Amino acid sequence: MEQETKLLEVKDLTIQYITDESTVHAVNNVSLSVERGKTLGLVGETGAGKTTIALGIIGLIPDPPGKVISGSIKLEGEELVGKKNAFMRGIRGKKISMIFQDPMTALNPIDTVGEQIAEAILLHEKVTVAEAHKKAADVLELVGIPAARFSDYPHQFSGGMKQRVVIAMSLACNPDLLIADEPTTALDVTIQAQVLDMMNNLKSELDTAMIMITHDLGIIAEMCDEVAVIYAGEIVESGGLAHIFDETAHPYTVGLFNSLPGVAAIRDSKRRLSPIPGLMPDPSDLPKGCKFSPRCPFGDETCEKAAQDLIEISPGHLVRCRNWIKPKGEK
Amino acid sequence: MNKTTAVAAGTSNQLKKRSQFKEVWHRLKRNKLAVISLIVLGLLVLMALFAKQIAPYYYDNQDISVALLAPGENPKFPLGTDNLGRDILSRIIYGAQISLRVGLVAVCISAGVGCILGAIAGYFGGVVDNVIMRIMDVLLAIPGILLAIAIAATLGPGMTNAIISVGISGIPAFARVVRSSVLSVRDMEYIEAAKAINATSARILLRHITPNILAPILVQATLGIANAILQAASLSFLGLGAQPPVPEWGAMISNGRAYLRDYSYMVTMPGIAIMITVFAINLLGDGLRDALDPRLKQ
Amino acid sequence: MLRYIGKRLLMMIPVLLGVMVFIFLILHFSPGDPARMVLGESATQETVEALREELGLNQPLFIQFFKYIGGVLTGDFGMSYISRAPVIDAILTRYPATLILAGLSVLIMIIVGLPIGIISATRQYSFMDRASTTIALVGVSMPTFWIGMLLVLFFSLRLGWLPVSGFYGPAYWILPAFSIGINSAAIIMRMTRSSMLEVIRSDYIRTARAKGQSERKIVLHHALKNALVPIITIIGIQLGTQLGGAMVTESVFSIPGLGSYMLTAIKSRDYPVVQGGVIFIAATFSMVNLLVDIIYAFIDPRIKAQYKTSRKPKKEAVAQ
Numbered sequence: 001m002e003q004e005t006k007l008l009e010v011k012d013l014t015i016q017y018i019t020d021e022s023t024v025h026a027v028n029n030v031s032l033s034v035e036r037g038k039t040l041g042l043v044g045e046t047g048a049g050k051t052t053i054a055l056g057i058i059g060l061i062p063d064p065p066g067k068v069i070s071g072s073i074k075l076e077g078e079e080l081v082g083k084k085n086a087f088m089r090g091i092r093g094k095k096i097s098m099i100f101q102d103p104m105t106a107l108n109p110i111d112t113v114g115e116q117i118a119e120a121i122l123l124h125e126k127v128t129v130a131e132a133h134k135k136a137a138d139v140l141e142l143v144g145i146p147a148a149r150f151s152d153y154p155h156q157f158s159g160g161m162k163q164r165v166v167i168a169m170s171l172a173c174n175p176d177l178l179i180a181d182e183p184t185t186a187l188d189v190t191i192q193a194q195v196l197d198m199m200n201n202l203k204s205e206l207d208t209a210m211i212m213i214t215h216d217l218g219i220i221a222e223m224c225d226e227v228a229v230i231y232a233g234e235i236v237e238s239g240g241l242a243h244i245f246d247e248t249a250h251p252y253t254v255g256l257f258n259s260l261p262g263v264a265a266i267r268d269s270k271r272r273l274s275p276i277p278g279l280m281p282d283p284s285d286l287p288k289g290c291k292f293s294p295r296c297p298f299g300d301e302t303c304e305k306a307a308q309d310l311i312e313i314s315p316g317h318l319v320r321c322r323n324w325i326k327p328k329g330e331k
Numbered sequence: 332m333n334k335t336t337a338v339a340a341g342t343s344n345q346l347k348k349r350s351q352f353k354e355v356w357h358r359l360k361r362n363k364l365a366v367i368s369l370i371v372l373g374l375l376v377l378m379a380l381f382a383k384q385i386a387p388y389y390y391d392n393q394d395i396s397v398a399l400l401a402p403g404e405n406p407k408f409p410l411g412t413d414n415l416g417r418d419i420l421s422r423i424i425y426g427a428q429i430s431l432r433v434g435l436v437a438v439c440i441s442a443g444v445g446c447i448l449g450a451i452a453g454y455f456g457g458v459v460d461n462v463i464m465r466i467m468d469v470l471l472a473i474p475g476i477l478l479a480i481a482i483a484a485t486l487g488p489g490m491t492n493a494i495i496s497v498g499i500s501g502i503p504a505f506a507r508v509v510r511s512s513v514l515s516v517r518d519m520e521y522i523e524a525a526k527a528i529n530a531t532s533a534r535i536l537l538r539h540i541t542p543n544i545l546a547p548i549l550v551q552a553t554l555g556i557a558n559a560i561l562q563a564a565s566l567s568f569l570g571l572g573a574q575p576p577v578p579e580w581g582a583m584i585s586n587g588r589a590y591l592r593d594y595s596y597m598v599t600m601p602g603i604a605i606m607i608t609v610f611a612i613n614l615l616g617d618g619l620r621d622a623l624d625p626r627l628k629q
Numbered sequence: 630m631l632r633y634i635g636k637r638l639l640m641m642i643p644v645l646l647g648v649m650v651f652i653f654l655i656l657h658f659s660p661g662d663p664a665r666m667v668l669g670e671s672a673t674q675e676t677v678e679a680l681r682e683e684l685g686l687n688q689p690l691f692i693q694f695f696k697y698i699g700g701v702l703t704g705d706f707g708m709s710y711i712s713r714a715p716v717i718d719a720i721l722t723r724y725p726a727t728l729i730l731a732g733l734s735v736l737i738m739i740i741v742g743l744p745i746g747i748i749s750a751t752r753q754y755s756f757m758d759r760a761s762t763t764i765a766l767v768g769v770s771m772p773t774f775w776i777g778m779l780l781v782l783f784f785s786l787r788l789g790w791l792p793v794s795g796f797y798g799p800a801y802w803i804l805p806a807f808s809i810g811i812n813s814a815a816i817i818m819r820m821t822r823s824s825m826l827e828v829i830r831s832d833y834i835r836t837a838r839a840k841g842q843s844e845r846k847i848v849l850h851h852a853l854k855n856a857l858v859p860i861i862t863i864i865g866i867q868l869g870t871q872l873g874g875a876m877v878t879e880s881v882f883s884i885p886g887l888g889s890y891m892l893t894a895i896k897s898r899d900y901p902v903v904q905g906g907v908i909f910i911a912a913t914f915s916m917v918n919l920l921v922d923i924i925y926a927f928i929d930p931r932i933k934a935q936y937k938t939s940r941k942p943k944k945e946a947v948a949q
Contacts, residue, residue: 060838092841100839105832110854110929120840153930169840469647472911474873481652481907484895485659557770564772565877569892584775591778592786599782602775609770617766 007176007209008034008057013071015049015056018064022284026052028233029071034177034226039203039210041224043217043256047280049233050213054179057211058098059088076176094124097170098179102186103163107154113165114140114150120172136172143168143198160191164198171202178203179211184219196222217260221245229253232281232291235310239317249313249324251296252276290321298323358622365618371611379428386421391576393417402596411596413586419597422578423604429579430560430608433494437559438552440498445505446548452506453513464510467503475500479562483571490563490579493572497562501555508551512544546623553616557609564605580605633936634923641915648911649701649904653694656900663710663898684710697904706908707901709894716905719890724909726796726886730805730878731871737810738817738867743860746821751848753826761818768815773874777808777881794883805882809874813867820863824856831855857928865921869914 015027027049034040042050055061057073059080073080075095080088092098100106108116117136121127127135137147143164154162163183170178180199184192200223203210212223220227221241228238229250237250248254255276278295281287290308293299303322310318359365378385387407394416402411402419410420452463470478478500479493486492564581566572573579575586580601587597664680665672681687685696700707706716745765749758784804785793791804828834829852837851871878875888883889887906894902926933 058839060835089841089843092839094841098839100832100835102832106836108833108837108851108855109931119837119842123841153934155931155934166836169836465643465647468644469651472644472648472915473652473907474869474910474914476870476877477873477907477910480873480876480895481655481903484903485655487660561772565774565874568772568774569877569880570896581772581774584772584778588778591782595782598775598778602771602779605775606767606771610767613766613770 006033007036007076008211009072009074010053010057011072011074013053013056013073014069015052015061015066016069017066024283025286026066026233026283027056028286030230030233030235032228032235032238034209034211036176036209037203037207038225039212039223041220041227042211042213042230043215043220043227044230045215045280047283048230049283050230051181052233053230054098054181054211054213058092058096058179059083059085060092060098090124093120093170093175094173095175096177096179097173097175098181099163099166099170099183101182103159103166103183104186106166107162109154112151112153113145113157114152117165117169117172120169124173136168139168139172140165142171142202160187160195163187163195167195167199167202171206171208174206175208177209177211179213181213182215183212185214185216199223217256229256232286233283234291234320235318236292236320237318238310239314243314243317247314247317249317249319249326250292250321251298251323251325252292254325255295298325355622359618362618362621364614365622368611368614368618371607372615375427375608375611376431378424379431382425382428386418386424388418388421390422390425390578391417392421399590399594401594402600410600411594413583413597414590414594417576419583419600422583423580423601426578426580426583426601426604427608429490429573429577430563430605433490433497433563433579434556434560434612437494437498437501437563438555440495441501441555441559442505442548442552444499445502446509448502449506449509450513450544453510454517460510463506467506470500470503475558476562476565479566480569480571483566488571488574490573490577493563493566496566497559500562501559504555505548505551508547509544512547516543549623550616550620553612553619557612557616560605560609560612630926630933630936633926634919637919637922641912641919644915645908645912646698649698649908650694652904652907653697654690656903657690657693659898661898663900666898667710701908706905709902710899711894711897716901719902720887720905720909723885723887723890726884727872727875727879727888728913729802730809730875730884730886731868733802733806734810734813734871735864735868737806738813738864741810742814742817743821746818746860747825747848747853749818749822750825750829751844758822762822765815765818768811769819771812773809773812774877774881776811777805777878780804780808781881796882796884796886801882801884805878805884808881809871809878813871816867817860817863821856821860824859825852828852828856854928858925858932861921861924861928865917868917872910872913875910 010033011031013027013030014025017024017026030049030053032040032042032053042053044050052061052066055066056068057080061068068081071081075091080091107113111119114133114136117139118129118132121132121135122129125132133150137150140150141147145161145164145168149157154165157165167183183199184195187195196219199210202208210223212219214220224241226238226240227244228235229244229252230236231252237244237248237253239247243249244253248257259275276295281291281294287294287304289304289306290296290299293303296303300323308320308322310320311324312318313324394412396416397405397408397412398414398416400408400412402409404411408418408420410418410423412418413422448463448467452460473481479496482496482499483493486495563572563579564584567579567581568585570585573582575582583601584598587594587601590597662677662681664677664684664686668677668680685693688696697707704717706720708714709716709719712719745761749761752758781793781804784791792801795801825848829848834847834851837847842851875886876892877888878884879886879888880892887909891903891906893899894906926936
């Protein structure tokens with residue numbers, strides 16, 4: 001008996017941006033999966049490749065200059081790589097939705113918010129315009145905006161409200177998977193909390209799986225079931241929430257946690273911030289061997305020479321490191 | 332640690348500091364079309380500067396015995412002769428002198444007056460701004476070419492008056508461009524910083540604001556030169572600019588009108604000269620606009 | 630919205646007044662004596678003086694000006710020095726031809742320039758894009774009177790399809806309309822292309838794609854409508870340029886419009902005609918600009934909101 005529990009399965013995905021001057025290795029052999037109704041967090045600094053992975057999944061890599069070089073993306077078992085754009089258009093908004101970082105510019109200024117939501121509905125469902133409008137109004141209410149504001153224009157909303165509209169638009173057709181690319185980074189902290197809260201509620205109400213892209217570990221802690229840490233286009237550590245937070249294994253992930261004020265103080269009785277020295281490598285000129293080794297406090301010559309594969313150090317917990325940090329008490 | 336310092340050094344090596352000007356020039360050079368237009372314009376300038384040496388004949392060398400020869404009919408007159416037996420090629424070469432002079436001087440007038448007015452209006456705001464911009468509005472209510480015609484009619488015929496007319500009619504465009512640039516820059520924080528250390532208004536205008544508004548001015552200037560040449564040609568065509576026998580290209584076209592049916596080259600040749608010149612200027616202007624655009628298109 | 634229109638109409642009055650002052654002054658300061666122009670070189674000084682008295686040219690300038698303004702306010706634009714007929718009649722008879730030409734060229738601008746600009750923008754760097762941008766650049770670099778003459782050369786003199794000059798019917802409109810239309814269409818095409826290119830990089834276009842919207846709808850609805858504001862601005866400016874350049878076009882094609890009337894008047898120092906013509910054109914241009922601003926409001930709700938600010942408080946963003 002086949003048990004297709006995985007909603008999304010990505011295997012060895014490699015994406016590059018190829019220009020006359022250089023080739024940017026944005027995503028290097030990334031594999032991840034998302035189960036129905038669960039939330040996967042993608043953590044990493046800016047430029048690590050998280051957004052590219054997301055765009056790759058939804059088929060919006062700008063081509064030229066971007067290209068999916070190899071790998072497979074399977075949605076409910078169906079291969080998405082290589083599908084024509086017409087097919088992907090049917091997927092976007094219907095099975096996989098994506099929302100982006102800056103709500104201020106995400107909405108078309110000349111259409112009412114209601115029309116923009118209704119547009120998503122009319123694209124994927126066979127309903128009349130009136131029915132679509134009614135459904136759009138319902139979705140507005142779902143995200144906490146009075147249905148009466150259907151005919152208002154985006155400029156009449158604040159940033160947080162705009163993001164709610166964007167979320168409404170993405171959930172209007174009840175997609176199986178929602179990819180959220182730093183949806184609250186541009187918002188005030190208090191608004192952030194409200195929007196995340198709302199997303200959590202909607203997620204469980206509609207049973208939507210989610211990929212939450214962020215550089216904020218606090219958000220990961222709030223919202224995610226599984227986590228994947230991305231560095232220089234690769235997954236360096238992945239596992240369940242507890243694995244990442246309590247049994248942090250990769251030096252980079254440890255460094256991320258240590259970079260947080262307050263968290264460092266709690267964890268290791270350190271009072272000072274210890275940022276990770278150096279910068280992420282230039283994606284058009286990646287180091288041979290372990291990509292983190294130039295900055296790694298535990299790195300040695302073997303690390304710099306040979307690239308490292310992912311090792312499963314405990315069930316479901318993968319690390320890309322030879323010298324991975326063992327949980328306290330072992331060495 | 333050795334590794335980390337090596338990484339830090341590596342990244343700082345990549346940050347080559349180029350001066351802004353060199354950066355723009357480098358970008359412009361990469362644009363092949365812009366380079367071609369620069370070469371063409373360079374040739375035109377040479378033609379204008381050395382017209383007397385290059386042109387086979389003087390522009391008013393009349394000889395009825397060789398009148399109305401088609402291009403190629405007589406190897407001594409490669410582009411043919413007009414109704415008075417003057418060599419069209421020579422007249423076009425001399426005409427380059429006139430057109431380039433018109434373009435540059437007129438734009439100097441427009442830019443000079445327009446930039447000062449626009450900068451004052453933008454920087455000081457308030458009543459000064461209002462008065463200046465109202466006057467600009469009046470000038471702008473009259474479409475450019477009509478304004479030039481009206482001023483030329485007032486001043487009288489002749490190339491110099493045509494240049495002044497075209498120059499004046501171009502002032503509002505520069506004033507607007509400069510004013511809006513100054514407005515967008517004026518309230519930025521580094522200006523506040525300059526004020527905080529007691530820099531005078533003039534100093535602020537000169538040292539801080541000017542470099543940042545140079546880009547739109549430069550783009551407007553190339554547009555202005557192209558426009559000036561076309562407007563001057565129109566004025567000469569109407570008889571308000573160049574007077575015979577001056578070989579301004581527009582005047583040459585006007586002269587050739589009566590002979591359009593059978594000796595069309597009298598009209599087509601000078602027109603092509605105008606077209607090539609203005610085309611090259613526009614190409615350069617486009618290239619400049621792209622090179623000056625801080626958002627590098629990749 | 631109506632209040633905005635009303636305010637704008639009111640603001641036009643000082644501008645048009647300024648135009649009148651300007652044109653009045655520069656005409657009266659120009660060299661040459663209108664009376665002498667009318668009577669000719671051989672006329673005696675006495676006859677010229679008599680005519681100057683008759684035309685009121687010896688009065689102080691500001692009295693002449695106020696008399697003129699007074700007349701204008703009652704629709705009297707004075708008498709032509711040459712024909713001694715009311716200027717307003719001649720203008721009203723001749724203006725329609727000029728306006729028809731300008732209108733036709735706007736049509737050509739939009740029908741030719743807009744679609745090519747859109748296609749160029751959506752297929753950036755393709756052969757079609759490069760070809761049309763080059764052709765457009767050439768089109769912008771040619772003087773309109775030259776284009777007109779080339780058109781006459783090919784279509785009238787060589788092929789005989791269309792008449793050379795005159796304005797007796799639709800066939801006569803084609804060549805003149807195209808001679809100014811080509812130039813303007815090229816400008817519109819360039820503006821459309823650059824405006825579309827800018828808009829198509831916007832985040833909301835990305836959102837529309839993420840919704841699964843088709844490229845066609847994205848280009849024609851999401852992108853184009855947002856790109857329209859600068860395009861319409863240029864259309865308005867081009868219309869003004871055509872009106873201003875009417876003298877040139879009508880000269881090439883011997884069209885009996887306002888332009889050729891004014892050209893003759895300029896050369897013969899017929900001040901009232903020139904003044905009247907300039908005022909009419911400036912007024913038309915101002916109305917066109919107002920129309921453009923009104924159209925903005927129908928395209929972009931943010932602009933519409935700005936216009937209404939004086940009347941109602943802008944709808945405040947609902948507080949979190």
